[in-house]
Amino acid sequence: MKPDGPLSYGNLKLQSSSDVRISPNVHFNYFAHPLDLARCVSGLKKIGDLLNTKSLKAFKGTEGYKFFGPTLPLNQTDDASFGQFCRDTVSSFWHYHGGCLVGKVVDSSLRVIGINALRVVDGSTFNSSPGTNPQATLMMLGRHTGLKMLEQRSS
Numbered sequence: 001m002k003p004d005g006p007l008s009y010g011n012l013k014l015q016s017s018s019d020v021r022i023s024p025n026v027h028f029n030y031f032a033h034p035l036d037l038a039r040c041v042s043g044l045k046k047i048g049d050l051l052n053t054k055s056l057k058a059f060k061g062t063e064g065y066k067f068f069g070p071t072l073p074l075n076q077t078d079d080a081s082f083g084q085f086c087r088d089t090v091s092s093f094w095h096y097h098g099g100c101l102v103g104k105v106v107d108s109s110l111r112v113i114g115i116n117a118l119r120v121v122d123g124s125t126f127n128s129s130p131g132t133n134p135q136a137t138l139m140m141l142g143r144h145t146g147l148k149m150l151e152q153r154s155s
């Protein structure tokens with residue numbers, strides 16, 4: 001489950017300002033905001049409801065459904081167990097972005113603030129998660145920015 005627009009904030013700290021091979025320290029701080037946890041609990045309970053439907057029973061083996069990882073809590077009314085399940089299973093995928101935010105590091109034209117001749121056009125400038133695999137959004141952002149630059153040069 002991937003909640004849109006989590007309210008919890010983490011932070012990213014560069015380990016090196018000169019060597020790009022040294023990965024930054026990332027502290028995700030998931031579920032720091034109680035509403036994020038409540039959304040996760042509600043989403044997982046919905047999935048639990050779905051798994052209990054007649055339509056899905058046909059896919060159930062003798063030992064229940066086969067899951068990768070831990071199974072959902074059995075008691076659908078036990079919010080605390082669902083909350084713990086969220087905390088235990090939350091993980092980050094390979095789609096980090098948002099380290100060079102529009103308005104903070106770059107302006108709305110993706111120019112590095114204070115340096116007009118330098119733009120950053122990549123996933124670091126996303127204000128929010130595109131909610132899908134990011135490559136397509138990145139390619140469109142590159143094309144859009146490139147076309148805008150050409151337009152500006154010719155006017």
Ligand SMILES: Cc1cc2nc3c(=O)[nH]c(=O)nc-3n(C[C@H](O)[C@H](O)[C@H](O)COP(=O)(O)OP(=O)(O)OC[C@H]3O[C@@H](n4cnc5c(N)ncnc54)[C@H](O)[C@@H]3O)c2cc1C
Nearest residue numbers: 018020094095096097121122123124132133134135136138
């Ligand atoms: C294992 C894995 C699988 C993935 N699978 C998919 C997938 O199936 N579909 C999908 O849509 N996305 C996938 N992604 C995510 C996708 O690869 C990234 O979101 C995307 O590549 C990000 O593009 P970007 O241009 O923002 O950054 P990057 O592709 O990371 O490019 C940034 C570049 O900037 C360079 N750089 C950084 N700092 C400096 C500096 N100071 N000076 C000079 N150069 C610098 C880096 O070396 C790098 O080449 C996957 C990611 C991983 C890790």
